[in-house]
Amino acid sequence: ALQNGNTKKKLDIVVVGGGLVGSLEAIFLAKRGHRVSLYEYREDLRTTPHVRGRSINLALSVRGRKALKGVGVEDHMVNEHGIPMRARMIHRPDGTTYSIPYDARTNQCIYSVGRNYLNNILLKESENYDNVKKYFNHKLIKSNLRNGSLTFLKTETNETVDVTADLIIGADGAFSAVRKEMMKQPLFDFSQQYIEHGYLELCIPASEDGVFQMPPNYLHIWPRGNFMMIALPNQDCSWTVTLFMPFKNFKDIDTDEKLMIFFQKYFSDSIPLIGEKKLIEDFFGGSPSPLVAVKCRPYNVLDKALIIGDAAHAVVPFYGQGMNAGFEDCYILDELFRKHHDNVADILQDFSDSRWKDAFAISDLAMYNYIEMRDLVTRPSYRLRKAVDDFLFWLLPDFWVPLYNSVTFTTMPYSQCVKNRQWQNQVTRLFL
Ligand SMILES: Cc1cc2nc3c(=O)[nH]c(=O)nc-3n(C[C@H](O)[C@H](O)[C@H](O)COP(=O)(O)OP(=O)(O)OC[C@H]3O[C@@H](n4cnc5c(N)ncnc54)[C@H](O)[C@@H]3O)c2cc1C
Numbered sequence: 389a390l391q392n393g394n395t396k397k398k399l400d401i402v403v404v405g406g407g408l409v410g411s412l413e414a415i416f417l418a419k420r421g422h423r424v425s426l427y428e429y430r431e432d433l434r435t436t437p438h439v440r441g442r443s444i445n446l447a448l449s450v451r452g453r454k455a456l457k458g459v460g461v462e463d464h465m466v467n468e469h470g471i472p473m474r475a476r477m478i479h480r481p482d483g484t485t486y487s488i489p490y491d492a493r494t495n496q497c498i499y500s501v502g503r504n505y506l507n508n509i510l511l512k513e514s515e516n517y518d519n520v521k522k523y524f525n526h527k528l529i530k531s532n533l534r535n536g537s538l539t540f541l542k543t544e545t546n547e548t549v550d551v552t553a554d555l556i557i558g559a560d561g562a563f564s565a566v567r568k569e570m571m572k573q574p575l576f577d578f579s580q581q582y583i584e585h586g587y588l589e590l591c592i593p594a595s596e597d598g599v600f601q602m603p604p605n606y607l608h609i610w611p612r613g614n615f616m617m618i619a620l621p622n623q624d625c626s627w628t629v630t631l632f633m634p635f636k637n638f639k640d641i642d643t644d645e646k647l648m649i650f651f652q653k654y655f656s657d658s659i660p661l662i663g664e665k666k667l668i669e670d671f672f673g674g675s676p677s678p679l680v681a682v683k684c685r686p687y688n689v690l691d692k693a694l695i696i697g698d699a700a701h702a703v704v705p706f707y708g709q710g711m712n713a714g715f716e717d718c719y720i721l722d723e724l725f726r727k728h729h730d731n732v733a734d735i736l737q738d739f740s741d742s743r744w745k746d747a748f749a750i751s752d753l754a755m756y757n758y759i760e761m762r763d764l765v766t767r768p769s770y771r772l773r774k775a776v777d778d779f780l781f782w783l784l785p786d787f788w789v790p791l792y793n794s795v796t797f798t799t800m801p802y803s804q805c806v807k808n809r810q811w812q813n814q815v816t817r818l819f820l
């Protein structure tokens with residue numbers, strides 16, 4: 389192996405999926421000198437407007453930033469594009485608000501970033517590597533992972549093309565075709581869970597004179613028990629608002645009047661911000677998207693294939709960690725390439741053995757938040773517990789890292805964050 393842990397043997401690696409994780413992974417592999425072919429089902433989104441049904445912006449936190457730093461785009465994303473969110477801004481039903489800082493002690497914050505913007509930055513960064521080839525409008529329709537063969541449908545001409553690879557990386561999202569193939573292997577565990585809530589995106593536009601209509605450096609939340617609205621700021625001073633509600637409730641709101649009565653009752657302060665006409669248009673113009681959690685393991689087939697990102701661990705979004713966890717996969721995989729040099733079998737085995745505990749932990753944490761969401765930020769005991777956490781965090785900062793801070797503001801393995809929390813629950817139960 390070369391001195392910097394680079395593998396001697398250059399591999400022909402196919403990355404399936406050019407979303408956030410696949411495009412980042414392609415750069416990591418290219419930096420190690422491998423020959424990367426990235427195949428993406430959709431067209432080159434640098435040419436198309438926003439795709440509906442995927443959140444338009446996302447919360448980027450330290451785990452994701454660390455991976456972006458590894459390929460040299462963290463600084464741009466954080467300082468030229470990302471909008472810092474230093475606290476939550478909670479909207480009460482009566483329209484009054486109060487804020488809860490994310491990290492009073494060290495003033496850390498999370499960043500709102502545009503999904504397509506970030507995807508474009510990563511695709512553009514991959515152009516700096518002549519050992520990366522990108523193929524858009526290519527859909528994986530067949531594969532034999534053991535002998536590294538793949539068949540893609542070229543959606544523009546309906547022709548198929550056969551490709552072989554030394555290594556296949558499946559970064560093709562929650563409904564991964566690579567994972568479907570993997571599931572045919574013996575000893576492959578898989579479970580998926582759809583939750584009863586769907587989500588619908590609305591928009592709070594910039595004001596007439598082009599500025600934010602709400603305080604910009606906050607993650608705005610309207611917690612309403614069995615449903616919730618959340619808003620993240622965009623670069624153009626608009627907000628992407630995501631309404632989470634059981635599909636049944638979406639269905640029951642089937643006229644303009646019912647919609648207005650519903651919003652007047654639960655989200656009255658947002659009506660003048662969204663605009664009544666736009667609210668009716670956007671609510672009935674789209675349909676709520678489903679949310680699914682996928683757990684599976686192992687993530688590899690011998691030294692031939694590996695799944696990462698949502699393909700390996702799609703989680704419900706109630707922790708803002710899905711993309712951060714997928715980016716963390718890329719960071720960890722790069723460390724394993726360094727650690728095991730050119731032994732791909734060891735690299736993939738080590739990834740499967742070490743990553744599933746953390747993937748399952750963040751999946752459980754996000755699902756826990758979903759269940760708790762009803763009173764996540766309004767239940768008195770939550771706020772009492774938060775006050776206790778903040779006091780102990782202030783008193784013993786290196787000892788008492790509250791759960792939310794450790795998940796969002798440290799790179800402590802997710803499984804370690806959960807262990808921490810269980811231990812803290814015991815202790816607080818003593819005097820709460
Ligand atoms: C409402 C909502 C809010 C969210 N908020 C946050 C947040 O605040 N912070 C955060 O960190 N995460 C958030 N997430 C999670 C985040 O969106 C995902 O974790 C992230 O997009 C996963 O990236 P990925 O590249 O693994 O998968 P994807 O983004 O799904 O990309 C998969 C890519 O593979 C392509 N593909 C699929 N099948 C094939 C095929 N057969 N052949 C070729 N290509 C294929 C797709 O076209 C796509 O481009 C949120 C998710 C939702 C739904």
Ligand SMILES: COc1ccc2c(c1)CN(c1nc(C(=O)N(C)c3cc(Cl)c(F)cc3C(=O)O)c(Cl)s1)C2
Pocket residue numbers: 443445446447476490498607609618620630705706707708757761764792796
């Ligand atoms: C684009 O669509 C979406 C959809 C959901 C989310 C995000 C973006 C970003 N999300 C974040 N969640 C946390 C968090 O740790 N918790 C416990 C929270 C969990 C919920 Cl459900 C919530 F509403 C607030 C907080 C909070 O603490 O602010 C962050 Cl920190 S960021 C959820």
